[in-house]
Amino acid sequence: MRSVVVIAPVNHRVSPDHTCTAAVVALALDGWVDPGAASGPDAGAVVEAHRRWRAGARVREIAQILGVTPSSLRDQLRTGEMVLLPERVGSAGLCVQFGWTRSAQSLYRRKGVLPPPDGQDGRALWWWQETIDSWVEATELYWCPDCHHAFVAAAGAREHWTRVHG
Structure with a gap:
């Protein structure tokens, strides 16, 4: 059992x-x-x-x-x-949730697009899922309808669509 x-x-x-x-x-x-x-x-x-x-x-x-x-x-x-619970989301979890590469997630974090991490376990940064959910509600994300990747700018979503799906 x-x-x-x-x-x-x-x-x-x-x-x-x-x-x-x-x-x-x-x-x-x-x-x-x-x-x-x-x-x-x-x-x-x-x-x-x-x-x-x-x-x-x-x-x-x-x-x-x-x-x-x-x-x-x-x-x-x-x-x-x-x-x-509550769930903590690490960098890899963000990549899965939004379809990002590690480098894209790191860039978004460094440029202040993502909210600051809620904590750190060793070298690993983490966010409460509720922090990410609040950020998603407050941020206009552009989702690819085919592969469900999220983009923070419409231009990025268009470029992705043209390069990957067009």
């Missing part, structure tokens, strides 16, 4: 029909979760981990609070075995 542990704020909406009312929710993917099957961090550690996550703590600090190694926590986050 495989389960996913979600560490989320109280009353966080995890889907259109479900609201998380506890600090930790174990989601059974292949049946009911057996509460005695796995030992994990106590509730106090989970609440503290979430509080520190929301305050911008590094993954290394969260792992220490939860009593796991940083590499184990990173693996669990990468595979979806653990989810920490």
Whole structure:
């Protein structure tokens, strides 16, 4: 049986029909979760981990609070075995979300087109998903209808269309 542990704020909406009312929710993917099957961090550690996550703590600090190694926590986050909410979006995530290259994302960040990062974990910059969502709402983006890449200028979108799809 495989389960996913979600560490989320109280009353966080995890889907259109479900609201998380506890600090930790174990989601059974292949049946009911057996509460005695796995030992994990106590509730106090989970609440503290979430509080520190929301305050911008590094993954290394969260792992220490939860009593796991940083590499184990990173693996669990990468595979979806653990989810920490609210979601942080790194540079690679922005590239996927908007269809950008790493160099385009870096240029947009350096020129101030993107909002400043909400935090940094080691050398990696990150933004809260809500920061990116607010930026998208406030910014006129030009989307390619064929490949769904976002452009911050109409001229860039036209050049892309001509060069790639024209």
